[in-house]
Amino acid sequence: MARRSFPLSRVYGLLEPGPVILLTTAGKDRANVMPQSWHMMVEFEPPMIACIVSDRNFTFDILKATRECVVNIPTVELAKKVVACGNCSGREVDKFETFGLTPLAAAHVRAPLIAECYANLECKVVDTRGVNRYGLFVLEVVKAWIDPAKKNPRTIHHRGNGAFMVAGRTVKLPSRMK
């Protein structure tokens, strides 16, 4: 089934639960994939995300230079590939090819969407003031996609040292919070 456009106003609900994300960037020679858990929402609409990328990561220089990326959200079926992407560097390896991930062209950025992920957020870097001190990039989501074929997506949530919590059941409570 084809990927569907997802309303920007609802993006926060994808990231607030704290899933591991796969950050894709378009380097000169190849696209890269970096698993990441240090991210948070900053604004509802337009949706803005803060994330930390260490300058030790291959992604850092590409993100700083291109000011574009895609935040891809994997489900538990992809957990082994997520870990494999974290266990090596894009300096040495083409992760798409090595781990059998499928790049799809994005609409507004050069970084690719990962076809195997259930959601993809095309992002522009809008604020780099926190980069030198913390590696903190502020991103604006300019386009969001969802794979409607993936029902009940079970995200994974990093607990450290290879332990991942798999998203459990959802409860509904009478909250007035957005």
Added chain:
Amino acid sequence: MARRSFPLSRVYGLLEPGPVILLTTAGKDRANVMPQSWHMMVEFEPPMIACIVSDRNFTFDILKATRECVVNIPTVELAKKVVACGNCSGREVDKFETFGLTPLAAAHVRAPLIAECYANLECKVVDTRGVNRYGLFVLEVVKAWIDPAKKNPRTIHHRGNGAFMVAGRTVKLPSRMK
């Protein structure tokens, strides 16, 4: 069972999965409690956390003035109280009293720990440069506590509009990531 000191080096593993937190602050007249999902790790050790607090929240002025807070992590048993804390303002209500939460004295900050939460992180505000633009506070965790009586704590993860994902099972993978 008494609360136990928790190693600062392991704090990131509590927050990386993205749980809802209860931010406590010590105002002039009363302590306040604010549920929050917009937070991320910024540094492993000393553990540093970024979080967003809107200037519409009662907590904002207290946090800015006192530069201290506690990040408390509730489990699913507390979900109804978490939602209740989000549905009203500390301007009108003493949330500890109204919702039957138990304040405990912290070791290094005036803001109280919440006894019912399974983990409590005493924090100092160390960077307010992102406050005007985003409500972004950077916190340093100066002391961490855990309740060893709470085995297998099931955190809750906000999906928006009163929907919360309850932490599911944990899988272990051969990751070289910290």
